[in-house]
Amino acid sequence: MKKIFLIIFLFVFSIGFAQKKKKAKATKAVAEKEVVIIYTLEEAMASSEPRIIAGFIKQNPGHEKNNDLKRKLVTIIMADNSIEAKPTIKPISKDKIEKIVSNNELNKGKDLASTAKAATPERTVTYASMGSSSKKSEPSEQAKKTASLLTHLFSNDPNNNEAYVNIKNLSKCRLIVKISGKKYYNLDVPAKGDNFVLIEKGDYVVTTSVCDAKYSSLKKINKDIEIQLNVAE
Structure with missing residues (x-):
């Protein structure tokens, strides 16, 4: 009789525990917060992500640090160790960076691909292949995505x-x-x-x-x- 009572007790306890666990799982909710994107100088100076640097420049067009940030932005995009671009590319020279910054091309809403083409001679981009040879390749999807974002950030087109x-x-x-x-x-x-x-x-x-x-x-x-x-x- 005691065994039967113990079995019934364990059965009822397990059902109650399962229902409590299921209820706790069902009540789990998502916390959401929607904010306007605001970049700080500290983020822009410390970051190696083009979107953060470009975002700060766009939001603070007259900031005294913008020239330094523009140089940093162009260097990240063009350097052969860029996060967005993995091919072997000769880094843009200091003189050419200064020319781009002095012309203030980044604030004219121009496509960065056009800016890069104007700043540097035509070059061959190569990727390491599976074998010992190399082949020409288009920019990665991530590179295209980042270029589109930067063009969007720097565009002043009201019809965008x-x-x-x-x-x-x-x-x-x-x-x-x-x-x-x-x-x-x-x-x-x-x-x-x-x-x-x-x-x-x-x-x-x-x-x-x-x-x-x-x-x-x-x-x-x-x-x-x-x-x-x-x-x-």
């Missing part, structure tokens, strides 16, 4: 129909963010990291799963924004 969306992942889980609307965009965001995308302005539904917590939000995106996501405490 694109907006820059940065997803900042504050959680410990990787995110796959879907942005659905006029067009569809998928963004892979590492844990404790961020990623960005240029989209057409309009109404979108942003969905993802943050450490098993479902997130869905309707966004009217008509300006550059940052969306910060985390698991609610």
Whole structure:
């Protein structure tokens, strides 16, 4: 009789524990914060990411440190150890950097690809192949993406129909963010990291799963924004 009572007690306890665990899991929510992207001088001086440096220059056109930041920006883009470009490229010379900065070309809304072409002679870009030989190759998708973002940041065109969306992942889980609307965009965001995308302005539904917590939000995106996501405490 005692054995039967013990079995029944354990069975009821296990059911109650499972339901409590399921309920706790179901109540997990996503903490969201939408902010206007503002870059500080400290971030721009310390960063090696072109978008942060360019963003500060764009937001602070008359800052005394802008010439130094423009030199840094051009060097990062053109240097052969650039984060955005992996091919072997001869770094731009100091004289040519000074010429670009003195002409203030970065603030005229010109495509950086055009700026780079004007500043340096035509060159052959090579990538290491699987074998011992090398081959010509187009810029990487990341390089094209960064170039498009920089062109967007430096453009003063009032009819620009694109907006820059940065997803900042504050959680410990990787995110796959879907942005659905006029067009569809998928963004892979590492844990404790961020990623960005240029989209057409309009109404979108942003969905993802943050450490098993479902997130869905309707966004009217008509300006550059940052969306910060985390698991609610």
